Amino acid sequence: GFAHLDQHRAIRCGFPEVVFGQGKTPEQVVQIVRRLAERNDRVLVTRVAAEMAQVVLEQIPEMAYHAVPRLLILNRSPDTPKRPGIVVATGGTADIPVAEEAAMTAELMDQQVVRLYDVGVAGLHRLLGHLEVLQRARVIVVVAGMEGALASVVGGLVSAPVIAVPTSVGYGANFQGLSALLTMLNSCATGVSVVNIDNGFGAGYLAGLINRLGDPA
Amino acid sequence: GFAHLDQHRAIRCGFPEVVFGQGKTPEQVVQIVRRLAERNDRVLVTRVAAEMAQVVLEQIPEMAYHAVPRLLILNRSPDTPKRPGIVVATGGTADIPVAEEAAMTAELMDQQVVRLYDVGVAGLHRLLGHLEVLQRARVIVVVAGMEGALASVVGGLVSAPVIAVPTSVGYGANFQGLSALLTMLNSCATGVSVVNIDNGFGAGYLAGLINRLGDPA
Amino acid sequence: GFAHLDQHRAIRCGFPEVVFGQGKTPEQVVQIVRRLAERNDRVLVTRVAAEMAQVVLEQIPEMAYHAVPRLLILNRSPDTPKRPGIVVATGGTADIPVAEEAAMTAELMDQQVVRLYDVGVAGLHRLLGHLEVLQRARVIVVVAGMEGALASVVGGLVSAPVIAVPTSVGYGANFQGLSALLTMLNSCATGVSVVNIDNGFGAGYLAGLINRLGDPA
Amino acid sequence: GFAHLDQHRAIRCGFPEVVFGQGKTPEQVVQIVRRLAERNDRVLVTRVAAEMAQVVLEQIPEMAYHAVPRLLILNRSPDTPKRPGIVVATGGTADIPVAEEAAMTAELMDQQVVRLYDVGVAGLHRLLGHLEVLQRARVIVVVAGMEGALASVVGGLVSAPVIAVPTSVGYGANFQGLSALLTMLNSCATGVSVVNIDNGFGAGYLAGLINRLGDPA
């Protein structure tokens, strides 16, 4: 049967359960986290507004809230060595919340993350100043809004896989991130794939999966 | 009254009449060109298919047909000195027809055009190898399909006005040029404006207008 | 290397740094302005809500806030002579905030701006009453919402470059400015290019770049 | 019951039955026309390709085919006096097929139609040269593609009802007529309503209905 799939999930994935906080009540989140915490050392809740965080933290004080990426994290085994290889880059400062969601997700998977923020293509020298860091990476997450051109430029500079995250940063013909999304899907650089608009969690998780692939076992 | 506007057009604009060839019959084009040729030294017909060109050339042998940009040109005063200042760049080779439409339109306005073709962002060194040419330009036309990121990158490297032309080159989520169009409209580089998808003529014409602005008179 | 690009920016562009205020905290804006002010006589912050402006002004009292275009401006060298040549026109009164963003951006670049507001095509005589002003302009910014037809009409009356700014003014099938955007991109008048919906800053900046092109040096 | 509605249609409407030719076989059209001709003096078939027309004309030689608007017409009572009041205007020459569909539909309803073709807004003097004709009209059909701005300009010049017909003439961000459609729906001129893209028949029919309203009885 298939009933055994779920209970082995943490074993297979090496990752705690993740909760999508948006659209849940604080009470629901508390209840779900408590249940997951019975079997997991780590629990991650994404898209948590500050007000929800406050309620949850009163109930489960061992969690930590990170306001910028709006993450609630339970981590009972934080002092593990991190595996290097991941770079998270952003086009602008307004993309940082999504980038931090990606970076902290990967870090919770015991990955080491180098952050290159505000290196968008309108000032190319900022990006090119970090060329070596980019070319040493094993997997790169590119987070960009507005026209999202950063993914193509980075993809053309490196041969590592690039995970592109369009953000909803912008206005007008940006159409809440559609512009950056289409840009990234049409990238003429090779090695680029795309996740949903503002989906930092998905990109960080995938980066973690990929970076672990080289593990001896 | 307003009736004088039209007859003075060539005087005001320094440019011959332009005919939009698409959707007209060869006979209509012949007739319109003949009428315009009575008062103009130069007539430009855009979006002319090869079959139409053949019919028109039989009737008006002094015209020349340019197959790549699909332009029919009558030019009785071709040996004028050209004013330098315009660069036309493309992301790929498939963008060349649109770029040539822009370049030859500007040349017919007595502008000198430097062509930088196939310098798309997925191979940044190709573009950066021409940095000086770009930074010396007075106005730059950037023609790109797929994700259209070239306009942002060029816009960030120069302080000249950049006229961005999205092309319909691509497939899938390109949506016949929508992707490049949105990219260019959302450019975070300053000094970039956009014309319609595949509108090389409009970009070349505008580049000509802008480059002439510095004329002593 | 490319590291020298940035420090020479003000020299190349003749323009101060610009900060995109939307999506930043007041603290971030204060910090960025202070840093930019160390090397620039002028700093422009766009898309600044009144509440943010209040906080910033308490910290940096030498700035001025313009509520209609939502601009924060630091200008330590205001008494420079302005170069004539730019007209900014709007279809309606609701387009004025975007138009003012354009006009004040250009003025900060030492350009002189003639304002023609509320001259939309539904009352053509209002526009035609200013025909001479329009035809004398070296570059025209047309700001219009709803159907955005003003750009085509102006483009047909003049031979100067027209920078069209669609606005999100309207309702229903306007789709937050999409209607005016498409109208302007499809303009059958020559010499018209388009910037993003509500992007007065971009249009004003580009108008400044173009108008300066005729400079003796 | 409702069964009487249909047989009185010609009486109520003073108009022949109309057949939508597109997507039918020539045989189906022949059969439908024959049935309708038993009770009606006039039958109109719209959207008829040349090949279909040839087949139908061989079977029903008393019909006439009009290639430009692709109309097949049976008219056994052609010499009726026409009621003046309708103007049909187009932005360009490529809009003429749709305009002729409108004009000939109205004429078949015994309306007199004044044609003003190729008076688009990019050359405003062409339109303004016909101001008197426009202002004397009782109802105006405006047919325009690309950006479709003509409807707003005409609507602002007259107080008669304006029926706007967007056409699919254009390319790129025209999106097969969407651009002109949105423009016309968002018209800031009063008295403007819109029919489907390329629906010349619908506009001509409606113009006929409206112009007849003033009939003594």
Next chain:
Amino acid sequence: GFAHLDQHRAIRCGFPEVVFGQGKTPEQVVQIVRRLAERNDRVLVTRVAAEMAQVVLEQIPEMAYHAVPRLLILNRSPDTPKRPGIVVATGGTADIPVAEEAAMTAELMDQQVVRLYDVGVAGLHRLLGHLEVLQRARVIVVVAGMEGALASVVGGLVSAPVIAVPTSVGYGANFQGLSALLTMLNSCATGVSVVNIDNGFGAGYLAGLINRLGDPA
């Protein structure tokens, strides 16, 4: 010249100036109404929120505010005889605000309006119970949201012109009125034309224009 167009507007149109209230400040509205009231007996302000109305009424107490259609009306000559001929019908009760905007606009033009509200097609008998009223009308305004099918059904029952007004009533795949808009544009009934989503004013105004056409002079 064209300057005389505007001053004769009330004469040509037989209608007072109309102000688009949305996006204006109460102060702007007061000022505009005062200026218009100098030469017009009637002034109409559309899309007026209750808070704005309160401010304006304090300044101009002779105006009246109608909360459902959100109209502010100045009418110094209210006791004119009304011309019969207009029917305004709605699909549901949620469409009534838009319908009232249409009806009161037409009434201000001295038209008499019969209201048929909540006669949507999901309960066809409600509509058919009013068949005679519909068939006697000279012009019909159909206001409907959700799928907007009422316009087609009414258009098929009558030979009078039908002005269809899609509303934004609905949810989900309604896309803020897009669904009803497309339905109405694609109506297979003849004699139907369409105005913008929620544009009751435009429909009422046009209905007034059309109904007046039969006037002896």
Next chain:
Amino acid sequence: GFAHLDQHRAIRCGFPEVVFGQGKTPEQVVQIVRRLAERNDRVLVTRVAAEMAQVVLEQIPEMAYHAVPRLLILNRSPDTPKRPGIVVATGGTADIPVAEEAAMTAELMDQQVVRLYDVGVAGLHRLLGHLEVLQRARVIVVVAGMEGALASVVGGLVSAPVIAVPTSVGYGANFQGLSALLTMLNSCATGVSVVNIDNGFGAGYLAGLINRLGDPA
């Protein structure tokens, strides 16, 4: 395991495998039909162009091709009694191919189908003349293009489930069936659900499933 699902499919569903012909080569279709025919008395291939049918029929002469709905059918047990209860209605004649696809699919499931073609809402009496047939039905398939209003009108007249099939019949703002699709999804009549544009097969199959529900066992 799940491997038994497929071989029991005909038993569970009372229906043979269905082959989606579009995008396959005739050879692939022949091969798949042969394999299915080993275990099934009936095989249905949908979306079969005439050229493909010819090739397949040469190889498998016991199949029958139906050109209007483009169906290829193998039926070795055709003389089964049919269960009454299904009505298939269309708005126009151009919708008949899709309607026949639905009807013949249901018939192959041993359902009896009453066809009501060309009863669109623009001539309501045609529909209402069949009211009794509609109200006796156990399940109704409504096939309509253009504005697709027929589904709502039928849905309001009956209490049986209505399966709405939008078709791509139309032009302009129909957008290849999007208009009818949105209309049907937003139907304010209860009991209406929708399948994909032009998906006659899906509707007929579902109608068969529903009509069989009342079976004694």
Next chain:
Amino acid sequence: GFAHLDQHRAIRCGFPEVVFGQGKTPEQVVQIVRRLAERNDRVLVTRVAAEMAQVVLEQIPEMAYHAVPRLLILNRSPDTPKRPGIVVATGGTADIPVAEEAAMTAELMDQQVVRLYDVGVAGLHRLLGHLEVLQRARVIVVVAGMEGALASVVGGLVSAPVIAVPTSVGYGANFQGLSALLTMLNSCATGVSVVNIDNGFGAGYLAGLINRLGDPA
């Protein structure tokens, strides 16, 4: 005439009147419910916000408010036996409000509903653990947001009709439910039809209609 249709509605449909609460004032709802309650034992009001519910309950205390599905229900004959056969399944917990709207609507029609919540495809074993329940159902409502894949998977596992309800749960390229809607419309599983985004009421009502079809009488 048709006037008899309405008064027999409860008889034909076996279901009380339903009121669409959204966009009505509490007063309007009270008034409509009171009128309906004169002739019906059951009245259902959908899309009722908590504030509206409070007002209505003060006026009509015999109603009950269900906060999760936002339903107001008047039920004077609650103790009827329920007919088994309906399953309502959701992909996630955020889809529960829509699912409850469906389930409670069906229950009010005297149907028995089995709920399978949070069985989305990303954890397939959760779904497969309920295979028997699914395969015994006579009609299944599948409620899912984000990518909405659950409808296809369920549709492939069962031969009962599946009514798919896309929800607006998600973010980014979900576009308020468009993603799930398109997924469900394109389902390659047979027997699946779709209702509007978030339209739990419509799905539950249709499920009730279908499940009743097998009734002896």
Next chain:
Amino acid sequence: GFAHLDQHRAIRCGFPEVVFGQGKTPEQVVQIVRRLAERNDRVLVTRVAAEMAQVVLEQIPEMAYHAVPRLLILNRSPDTPKRPGIVVATGGTADIPVAEEAAMTAELMDQQVVRLYDVGVAGLHRLLGHLEVLQRARVIVVVAGMEGALASVVGGLVSAPVIAVPTSVGYGANFQGLSALLTMLNSCATGVSVVNIDNGFGAGYLAGLINRLGDPA
């Protein structure tokens, strides 16, 4: 400088140059392949129509053409050992051309590919029969059209990275692949990223990059 980037590309990437065949003339392709072949053992040309292939093969007989994925391949070092780890799965048979483009691209990068074709979710047992193969994979390419649900189901069954390729297979509300694209972007399974519609090349290339990450050197 940056000029050295290009010449080292094959070294960095371990992959030959790739040519985008679409929109090029056969002559251009011949010329480009010849130039690339001077320095590369392998050259890949994508999106090559049969007619183009014929011309190129006459000029460069050592190339091989693969008609299904439309690939032209030059491979002078074919007998290299392949690295296991990649699975390419499709929903249907019509997705095979895109899947083969992915598989053969990866194979040209010395990767070993297991093909699981026609395992779409409408017949889940087909997929689950290969569960072990899926769970042993290091990276999985999922190619699916219509509703594209396969990516989510696979993503939920494995912890390897999943590269999702939407295809344009389908009709109606599929909108040339948009439906599958949105489904995949909104996948609620973790570890899924997306490339452009029909971009088999991009997915295969990225799979190769990822699978190589575990290399000892």
